[in-house]
Amino acid sequence: MGEAEKYLDLPLEDVLGDRFGRYSKYIIQERALPDARDGLKPVQRRILYAMLKDGNTSDKPFRKAAKTVGNVIGNYHPHGDSSVYEAMVRMSQEWKVRNLLIEMHGNNGSIDGDPPAAMRYTEARLSSIAQELLQDIEKETVEFIPNFDDTQEEPVVLPAMYPNLLVNGSTGISSGYATDIPPHNLNEVIDAAIMQIDDPECTVQELMTVLRGPDFPTGGIVQGVDGIRKAYETGKGKVVVRAKTDIEDIRGGKQQIVITEVPYEVVKANLVKKMDELRFDKKVEGIAEVRDDTDRTGLRIVIEVKKEADAEGILNYLYKNTDLQVTYNFNMVAIHNRTPQLLGLKQLLHSYITHQKEVVTNRSRHELRKAKERQHIVEGLKKAISILDEVIETIRSSKDKKDAKNNLISRFEFSEPQAEAIVTLQLYRLTNTDITTLDNESNELAKEIEKLERILSSEKNLFAVIKKDLKKIKKTYGDERRTVIEEKIQELKIDLEVMVPSEDVIVSVTKEGYVKRTSLRSYSSSKNERPGMKETDDLIYFNELNTTDTLLLFTKKGQYLYMPIHELPDIRWKDNGQHVGNIVQLDREDELLKAIAVREFTEDSNLLFFTKNGMAKKTSLQAYKAQRYSKALVAVKVKENDEVVNVEMTNGNEEVFIGTKLGYGLRFLESEVSLVGQRAAGVKGINLKDGDEVINGLTFDLSKEEQAVIGLITQRGSMKKMPIQEFETSTRAKRGLVMLRELKSKPHQVVGLEKFETNDVIAVQTENEEVTHIETSILRNTDRYSNGSFVVDTKKNGDVSEAWKYTSHIKTEEQE
Template identity: 40%
Template sequence: MSSESPDVPDDDDVAQRVKNVRVEEEMEQSYIDYAMSVIAGRALPDVRDGLKPVHRRILYAMHEAGVSSGSAHRKSSSIVGETMGDYHPHGDSAIYDTLVRMAQPFSMREPLVDGQGNFGSIDGDPPAAMRYTEARMAPIAEELLADIDMDTVDFEANYDGRLEEPSVLPASFPNLLVNGSSGIAVGMSTNVPPHNLGEVIDATVHLIENPDCSIPDLMEHVPAPDFPTGANIVGRNAIRKAYQTGRGRLRVRAEYHVEENDRGSDSIVITELPYQQNKSRLVERIAEDVNDGSLEGVRDLRDESDRDGIRVVVELKSNANTDIVENHLLESHLERTFGVINLALVDGQPEVLTLKEMLEHYLEHRKTVVRRRSEHELAEKEERAHILEGRLRALENAEDVVETIRDAADRDAARAALSETFDFSDSQAAHIVRMQLGSLTSMEAAEIEDEYEEVTARIERLEEILGDESELLGVIESELRELREEYANERRTRVIESTGEVTDEDLIPEERVVVTLSEGDYIKRTPVETFTRQHRAGKGVIGTDLKEGDRVSTVFTASTHDYLLCFTDQGQVYRLKVYQVPEMSRTARGTSAVNVIDLDDDEEISAVVTADDLDFDSEEEYLTMATRDGYVKRTAVSEFANIRSSGIRAVKLEHGDALVDVEVTDGDGDVILGTEEGMAIRFDESEARPMGRSARGVRGVKLGDGDRIAGVAAAYDGDERDLLTVTEYGYGKRTALTEYRRQSRNGKGLVDIKTGQRNGRVASVHVVDDDDEFVAMSEDGQIMRAPVSEVSEYGRNTQGVTVMDLESHDRLAAVDVFTPDPADD
């Protein structure tokens, strides 16, 4: 063994081979190389055949293995193994996932793989393992590979150089449009929707015949995408934009109908889903909405789907508003947005394409394929014609040819002798030497002459195709029409016109309702018309079915279309659309308030303001708030423009204080505070300067021992209206506003009504007109509706008259005043 050390390179030589580069430049170039590799090698389809490399390699591996539509099914694991071993070394799971998708009729408009076994479901169920499933090519997939052995496309070395694979498939139909494609690359993504094969072929034929046609012309043939799961595309503008620009957002709506069920109520039956929507997850989400109360009126939810199709039944309660439930389902579950991004590789570079550009690129590819196929076939036919010419000459000189072959020493000598004697080419001579004597019969000669005529006619046709592009396009058109005849089927997705955004409010008739809320947090609404007008001092009717120990805490009237600001005793304000409160009969208990408004524990609504007429941009309109301990605060309406679903703070309260009432004022009037002990103070609104929402406010009235604020009202100079005061035992009166002189804020005020053993404490104060009506409700749930004019007018410091006849143990919970509609009974 030699003890000499191996040659060690000189340090200077090593240094000379080291290249200094900036790290940011190296990282940038490396990332670009990686990004382009992902873009071109995995994520984006080729505009010519509409396939990504993994799809193309699976189909080609099946083609090479003879797994055609006419063969027996092959184990999926075998197909995956051959694809991975020969063409796609990126892992078996990625290959199998692609194979599965190509076999799913709910994923592909025209499935390219015929699967046998469990290949997953629209419910999101995973496919069986590849060792359990079998597959073969679907007939239409063979059309993508047709003529691939006729030098129609370029081939390139596979990943290890052992084999060659096609860089693109011949693609006898525009697969990119027919089956669509989706994928995420580095910094870009594609989402091409699937289309109807027959319509796409019609558009391609139209483009062949009218190269200068416009996109609207093509849309006469391709009106919209055609999803494998059917459903509906809402509106045509988004479709037009997607086809004209390559980008758009389509609203896809489930197909459903309303039918009457065995119970006599309605059921909403869903029969088709938007593309790529998981049916099982849809049912779960609808059930979640029902359970958490955001979707009212659903009795039962069933998935009755089978092999014949989808059928999801949403069974409604007898008192449910079908339009409202339907609108909620549309808004939350039955509509999805499909973002169109027609991004594909054109000459290896990603481009966003219009409808016409996609068809033009496909036609250019198809022209290349047919031209190369024709050139390949022409070479074969010319070679065959050359051989047939030799055979015909050999038949003409049969005896001499046989003599020449018989006299030759061997085959090589025979070929040479034939070439020299009869001027045959090498290929002709070799063919003649291999001929059998039986081919010299007269019948065989006739067959050769017929074949020669056919071959020469075909050569003439091929030369015509290659010499005239119109003839070439005619071949493409003819082949497309044949494909359409064999594979086209009916459109599944319908296009429906957009009727604009339909809200729940559009579906609810506008009517005045009475909203009741109990201390146990039960809430409901009931049409005012349910309660007929009574005379003053009536007992009323049952207005709600209370649980034992529960009491009515709030009652107010509003229109179903009103947008309300709901103020609570804890100083918070929430927003509420009245129609969101479930409508129920007057004897119903109501639903849990947490389903409608996000109140905290022990929090009660103490005042309600209709927001529809408020100008939230104004700094001259105010919400004037009064607290139980006598504080008053004005805050600009603009500070309540954005109210979260969880509410916002309206006023800061001291410990033990509570917000009692809220009134809308304009800064030019007076504020009237009424107390539970029957006092009232009127002062200029400007004495309470505007403050922010987090402020406590200023003292409005000096309360006596044990006294508290009952309510707040607004009045103006020369106001001819009355102040309606009602007490807890159901007594009350009207007094002209002119009897309440203006004082300074924080005074004791004047006696408004006598309180005591008969009347009890004041429950509410309201400024009223003669034409107004009031709704009074007791803690036990009795409710009465009566005209304000039924309540007698008295001066201040009087007891008033009976407004509502209450049981001895009952108390008045709340009173609300409204101006009736002429249609109210």
């Protein structure tokens, strides 16, 4: 063979595919998934078998766990000791396993997720029900294969005298497959198996009359019979598992919620911690304290409820937002005929029954063979005793054992096994070995042989044996169901009133995006000072709202943030708020424009959006009620180089006024803008000249406001106000009427346009960032053609860059 042939030139994907395929097959078959027949994964089967071989059984004293682990690794399972010990511990934890397979002394972990003590400290032995899994393994009931180093044999599967896969369930993840089979009640599983033996054609519906659903070791309540049925039919389905709770009245007219059972696989300590965090973060109001009163008598978590609070509502909130209620997804995958399969209840029971038929047949064959062999020997002994003196004579006159056997065979026609039995018979046995004892034994054996032959000759008799064995197990180990099963999944409706005590608060939003709510106490003690904020910042919203309201914050890029008031950070008036970016994800370049408070999202209110390029869009307020609001949501579709300039809440019968930078104003009826969906872009509101842009869009309800006044500020520091009647009503998408007199040199341009009400204050910012506050009451109304009065010295501070309306409640420095 030349050098060239030593190397295979293969494409990488073939090699990788092949190797990963082999690895996956190994993981699936030999590690992560249970066998459909005995419900065990290889490591569990090896632990139980090693303990049996070592005599570490339930009728003997406990033995160090480390010794068992060493045995398992040394003889059957050449993997890490921790994985073996963890598997061993799990089989001994009564909150994980419905019928314990291993009894353990010492710390074997807890439902709080505490780790077990190291294996050198703990002791273990097989539980008696685990011995039922191993029952008759020495009677050639199951196939054995060589272990990893070919020094011993190990079983491929255990005889399993009860359907362990359903009783103890299983969970595991391999490559490409995962499995989740919940534990069930032993009595019910055995009844279902017997029903299936009696009537192989029975339906899942019929089986469910005896096997009602999962029965978790931790109890709890399972809701959703339809989910159980679907899982039993297809292997996949989901149910809701919730804790067992009671609402108790305690002294002082208060109530407390007491939890005595938690859902399966939930770590109690984490659950208690989470509930206490909800209390601490005021996510749900009305919880006075959460404490864990669990002791040796049993699990008990107490949630004390404040005096006025609604315990039922709080409980529903906890079901929804903590692991007090979890969904359990059935995914019943097991190894069946050496391949992973998704099995329904019928197939699981069928594969168990088929396995039992094999086990019982093999056991009967083994026992029959042994009985026939013994029968043969008893016949020999009977014959030998009837001619005892000659037999002794023959043995005495022989040279050695072999010669004696040959002489017995040739002289009296004994068979080889009979001669062996006679030669090895101890002398003292001759004292009481009379013919009647042997006759009795012979008759017993004859009966036994007849019985075994009957079993082997008919399936009906075979099934009778299986059923008898199962009933015996049921009688010995069966116990009451722990989990309650309820037909329907309860819809959790949570009143906002439950979680949020109705409380009036002051809400403020600043230009740079800081929000907060402040208690009325903190606000009133501040004696009308400005709220805490950065030097460069200013308020854009300030109002008294209720914690049950919602604040909608709109941005220039057409997005909005949905903020329930009760979720806003509660911060003192003097301290800075929290940036919205910390509460809701928002684009870096985007900025806040407007805040609108909403009490109820009704159908008869609309939001009207105005953009810089003259678009107007109207959408029903209801479209902005959000279910999920962890990030900014789309409020209006805005083109690339456009941005939102204002949002107003309207009632559908208002008038609209749009003002532009070059001094055009257009008045039309709101009804001209038709209602569109939340993500739409809207219609043209005003027809702009080249180089012009919308400064603001306003709405007026003239049925309520006789004194509707429009005010504007120009870049030259001039301000004017005009009654809306100066503009006659036109239609949308027109150019509009002039609001300023034309000047040849340095014409005025509008930088701010607002609706002026009686005690409004306007904040005017100039290019060097000086802010001046001007009260609108100092101005008198003018017509459309004046250029207003100068209110800001632009020579000193530069042109006016922007202006906005200041909330009237707070005094400015100038007013003080």
